[in-house]
Amino acid sequence: MPDQAQNKNEPNPHGGSGRLMLYAGWLIILSVMAYLFGNWEQNRINPNRNVETRIVGEQSQVILKRNANGHYLLNSSVNGATVTFLVDTGASQLVFTPEQARLAGLTPGDSYYVSTANGNVQVQSTVVDQLNIGDIELRQVPAAINPNMDGFALLGMSALSSLEWRQTGDELIIEGVR
Numbered sequence: 001m002p003d004q005a006q007n008k009n010e011p012n013p014h015g016g017s018g019r020l021m022l023y024a025g026w027l028i029i030l031s032v033m034a035y036l037f038g039n040w041e042q043n044r045i046n047p048n049r050n051v052e053t054r055i056v057g058e059q060s061q062v063i064l065k066r067n068a069n070g071h072y073l074l075n076s077s078v079n080g081a082t083v084t085f086l087v088d089t090g091a092s093q094l095v096f097t098p099e100q101a102r103l104a105g106l107t108p109g110d111s112y113y114v115s116t117a118n119g120n121v122q123v124q125s126t127v128v129d130q131l132n133i134g135d136i137e138l139r140q141v142p143a144a145i146n147p148n149m150d151g152f153a154l155l156g157m158s159a160l161s162s163l164e165w166r167q168t169g170d171e172l173i174i175e176g177v178r
Contacts (some may be wrong), residue, residue, distance in 0.1 A: 046084060048074040053134035055178070062134035064172040072172045073152060077132040078104040083153050087172065090117075091156030094128060094143035100153050101126065101145045108145055121148055131159060136176035138162060 047065040051074055054061040064072045064087070072087040081104040083096070092114070096106060109125035123144040131138040133155075142158045164175040 046073040046075070048072070051075065051134040053136075055135070056175075058177060059175050060135040060178040062136060062174040062176075064174065066170040066172070074133065074155070076134075076155070077130070078153075079106070079129050081105070085155035086152040087160075088154040088156050089160060091154040093154075093156045093158040094131070094141055095123070095149060095154040095156060096126075096143060096145050097149050097151070097153070098145055098147055104128070106143065106145065114144065118148075121146060123147075133159075133163075133174060133176070135178045136163065136174065137178065138176070 047067055052063045054063065062074075064074055067073055073084060074087070075082055075084050077083075078096075078100075083100055083104060085094075088095075096104070101108070106126040106128065109127075111122050111124050113120050113122050123146045126143050126145055128141040128143050129139065131141050138159055160174075162176070166173055
């Protein structure tokens with residue numbers, strides 16, 4: 001009996017390293033799960049973070065997948081800066097938040113009013129020197145900066161009207177010259 005009591009009082013030869021390893025293992029597992037869930041959620045919101053492009057003759061085809069909410073979002077390059085767009089055929093122009101415009105180096109121009117789903121809004125004119133949608137490149141695209149807007153930039157008709165596009169199932173196919 002005294003030996004058992006003595007064993008209970010003896011220090012653990014492994015110290016706290018076993019418990020530490022257990023905590024580290026759980027931390028790694030939880031970190032990996034959080035990372036995977038974050039990617040899964042980002043793909044639900046914007047499945048077109050890396051735009052798929054096909055080359056057909058002289059044309060480039062950009063294939064966009066519809067997101068979980070039924071919208072088409074995509075990452076594009078505006079004057080070299082990455083901007084996430086919501087495809088909006090009801091928008092007359094490309095529309096940017098002031099922060100997106102600043103990051104893309106857009107210069108605010110004259111102010112004017114536009115009619116939106118949220119009423120009349122004052123915006124500033126600007127021009128995008130270079131817009132890349134996958135391998136499709138557009139130059140000198142009229143745009144607006146909306147100080148009352150937040151969220152995604154709008155890919156409107158000032159860009160879409162110079163391209164061919166069609167919806168097939170859950171995909172939007174945009175075609176243009178590379």
